[in-house]
Amino acid sequence: MTGSRVPVEVGSAAPVLHRRIELVDMVAYAGATWDWHRMHYDPGFAAEKRLPAPVVDGQVFGALLVEQLQDWLGPGASVRALSFRFKSLVFAGDTVRCESEVVAVDDDEVSLSCRVVAVGQDGSERVAVAPASATVQWRR
Amino acid sequence: MTLLTDDIRALVGREVTYTAPEELGRAAIRYFATAVGDDNPLYTDAAYARRHGYDDVVAPPTLICETNQYAAVARDDEGYAGHSWHLELPNTRQVRGGNSYEFHQPVRPTDVITATWRISDVTERTTGSGADMLIVTSAASYLNQHGELLATNEETIIFVAIGETP
Numbered sequence: 001m002t003g004s005r006v007p008v009e010v011g012s013a014a015p016v017l018h019r020r021i022e023l024v025d026m027v028a029y030a031g032a033t034w035d036w037h038r039m040h041y042d043p044g045f046a047a048e049k050r051l052p053a054p055v056v057d058g059q060v061f062g063a064l065l066v067e068q069l070q071d072w073l074g075p076g077a078s079v080r081a082l083s084f085r086f087k088s089l090v091f092a093g094d095t096v097r098c099e100s101e102v103v104a105v106d107d108d109e110v111s112l113s114c115r116v117v118a119v120g121q122d123g124s125e126r127v128a129v130a131p132a133s134a135t136v137q138w139r140r
Numbered sequence: 141m142t143l144l145t146d147d148i149r150a151l152v153g154r155e156v157t158y159t160a161p162e163e164l165g166r167a168a169i170r171y172f173a174t175a176v177g178d179d180n181p182l183y184t185d186a187a188y189a190r191r192h193g194y195d196d197v198v199a200p201p202t203l204i205c206e207t208n209q210y211a212a213v214a215r216d217d218e219g220y221a222g223h224s225w226h227l228e229l230p231n232t233r234q235v236r237g238g239n240s241y242e243f244h245q246p247v248r249p250t251d252v253i254t255a256t257w258r259i260s261d262v263t264e265r266t267t268g269s270g271a272d273m274l275i276v277t278s279a280a281s282y283l284n285q286h287g288e289l290l291a292t293n294e295e296t297i298i299f300v301a302i303g304e305t306p
Contacts, residue, residue, distance in 0.1 A: 029175040031171070032171045032175040033172065034211070035220065035221070036215060036220065036221055037219050045218070059205065062239065063176045066200060067177075075182055078201075078246070079243060081242045082241045083239065084238050084240075
């Protein structure tokens with residue numbers, strides 16, 4: 001009923017998720033989450049704070065890590081825990097890359113180590129989220 | 141000078157509760173998935189979700205943290221209208237540390253969510269470059285109208301001292 005398990009072992013890597021985050025995506029996310037802080041969509045406000053562009057809401061990376069893991073492991077799996085630390089800000093127009101690797105497997109759970117890398121419009125890279133970890137449970 | 145004053149220590153245990161005025165709803169779930177760019181049919185296709193053992197569409201897990209439980213919160217000067225402790229520490233810069241979520245059961249469109257936030261710890265540390273910093277840890281629990289625990293979220297906010305204090 002819940003489908004078969006995707007075979008994974010320690011060291012298996014989830015397909016990398018790439019996502020370019022445009023200002024309009026940030027406006028949509030702000031609306032969807034009842035969070036209208038100007039920092040997330042107002043270039044004038046960002047400039048006042050001496051930032052190059054509006055800052056992507058950090059919770060977006062949690063949502064993207066869930067998307068990556070759920071797409072990989074399928075509807076027979078569900079994310080049970082997720083934790084992350086913010087390392088650097090991500091700005092409108094940046095592309096993020098979610099990377100996750102299996103670190104432990106047991107009967108009904110898979111543990112993963114994750115990170116999110118931001119790639120600026122000039123191609124420069126910086127770690128946006130690390131360390132991060134997730135636990136995914138196989139549903140019965 | 142210490143950032144960890146008696147006033148700050150007294151924050152531990154402070155608690156605030158926010159209850160949504162109505163069910164989460166399918167549209168809110170679809171809107172969030174669309175905004176993120178997540179096209180998983182578990183969030184939008186009830187027949188697909190049922191084929192995979194759910195009784196209806198479910199919400200993407202992290203959505204529960206930022207939904208209509210905050211509908212009654214007024215916007216602040218910067219446009220923010222979610223949970224905040226409104227902590228103002230002079231001569232500090234506020235930075236988000238991170239989050240740690242546990243998802244206990246899938247969130248359904250018919251759930252009416254109550255979020256309870258509590259300050260669980262305040263700790264003082266020194267940054268790598270020698271600046272004082274104060275770490276405020278808060279824990280949130282999210283329950284539905286049946287009293288079932290849906291998720292928890294632990295969040296850290298860091299106040300870093302700016303420059304020298306006289």
